[in-house]
Amino acid sequence: MASDTKYVTLVSGDGYEFKILRSAACLSKTIKNSLDPTYGFRENEENRVVLKDINGVILEKICEYLYYNEKYADSKDVPDPDLPPELCLELLIAADYLDGELASFG
């Protein structure tokens, strides 16, 4: 059982790797499920999730957002993060795919 490491690795389609806190990564339902030991995916053993449809630039922004979401989970009047407009469309799709705290509307 390797499922209790503090950090997990997210790999983008073009091969960039991001090591981020498990708690942050699991804000995405998709990532959470693929790491869930009850399902026994290889992702769980390796603590590594390959997201082949998401490229490095977008995944970097996703990771930033996950940390941002975790940081502000308990505070009020959260400042909006700075998102480059040219990435918004791709982020939108990626967020939909990753689900959880990223998707659904306010």
Next chain:
Amino acid sequence: MAAERPRKRKRDQDEAIAKIKKGKEAKKKSAKKKKKHGSDDSDSDFDIMDLYKKAKKLPGQLENCELCEKRFTVTAYSKAGPNGGLLCTPCGKAMTKEAKATEKASKPVQRKGRRKLESNRLDGFTSRGARTLQQLCIEKLAKHAEDIDEFGEMPEAIMNRLSEIFSKKRAMNPTTFKLFLQPDREEVSIQESAYLETEDFDQIFAIVPGIKKLALRNCCQFKDVNVDYMIEKAKKLSDIQLLGANLVSDDKWTELFIARGPDLKSFKVEWLDAAFTDEVVQALVTFCPNLERLKLERCKHLGVEAIDAIARLENLQHLTLRFCKEVPRERLVNLIGNVGPNLETLCLENFVESDCEPTDVILEAIHTSCTNLSKFRFTENNVCTDEGYVNLFTDWSNPPLRYIDVNSTRDVDNANPDGPEEYTIGVGSAGFDAIMKHSGSNLQCINISSCRHIDHETFANIFDGEKQYPSLQEINLSFCPVVDTQVIAGIFRSCPKIQKVITFGCFEVKEVVVPRGVVLIGAPKAQDAIEQFGDVVMDFQKELQAEMAKAGGRIVPVRG
């Protein structure tokens, strides 16, 4: 050198004070002269650094500009530079311009941010925690609407959300609107079409011929020619919603119904006052017998005959009516008797009668005919009595409702604000009790604003903290004058899922502790803020949290 400074500074300070004193005398002596100097601030300024500088030049003398070092003649209007020197005219101008620009840039941003914040709060948006990435992206996109070439493939839900936000931000114009037209889509909904022209509407059917669902709000330029084109192109259309389509004539409406015929499943129109008469509704009923959803609101010409026509729609499941003309109650009773048994949604708004004799025949009809309702709205009625509501909700074979709105059911008479003595008009104590007994177990949303005959005891009994309303998420108690802090606290305890409590005009609601994840809107005396977001985790919430933690999730902040 650093050690030397304090001493020097002290000396400088003494000098400065002496100078200020002197300056004040001088000021008194020559107030007129002072005015001429204008910008010269040496005598009022405490800045010690000034003393290191050479004496300032007077108007008429020559000086080197502090920034560009050019020599220029000092005038009364010469501006002071950043380091205390004087600036030549071009530099001075550039500087004031800059100062103004920064001032402008900094001020509105602050104000806008705050305004947006408050607006979001009233929308119930930002309760706590970060907003979702999708929400953030969509808002950013709306800001840069003009720069987008294409959306690419998007899930339908995202498309609709984009459309909503674009509309809200007034970014829906003939250019951006085309982004929402994709050949493989089945639904086009534009919440705010006021900027769109007649030709633009044709684009919808040209680009999306497979369209099944069309929703246009504020489509002022939607004309007969568009209807013609729609009839010709959109052969799969089954769901039509148009708000404010006043340029479509009666004949065209009828033609549309003939063309879509039995395929039309849902038809919603609002705010029509130029055309759309009873005959059009009759045509609708004749040619589109499979209609399941019908909404006719604020259509000026509609009256009794339309009601009678609708009574013939046997497949109707959702019915919403708000008429401008008065309709005799027996015709409404007839309508309910005919279509009632299949209805899941029944909304009858603003059916006011000028004849104020109390009568509950409509409620009786609903009681006997409707057994499948999940959403019930019956507002602004002035003849049905409290007893009528009790009878409706007592031993009703209809399963518990999900949504109830009985706001503003009361007698309106300025001379007699308490209403008639012998009976209560509108939902009163007994009626509210009956509603909660019948539907409390399943109720998600209830609106009883302006039901002013519900007494405090009833509220306290219903929301006593013991009885539980497991599904209730939203309650509107505005203008129920007896509602006080105790009632609100009771609601928090009795409704574990409550998210939003609206209390405009409830002056008895004072220092109330709002639990976490709940928003209390409108309490006029609670605090300065018109809205409060709960911060306190109450005991009864702790259990819930523990359970959720066990389930493996973290407590997700409530989003409105």
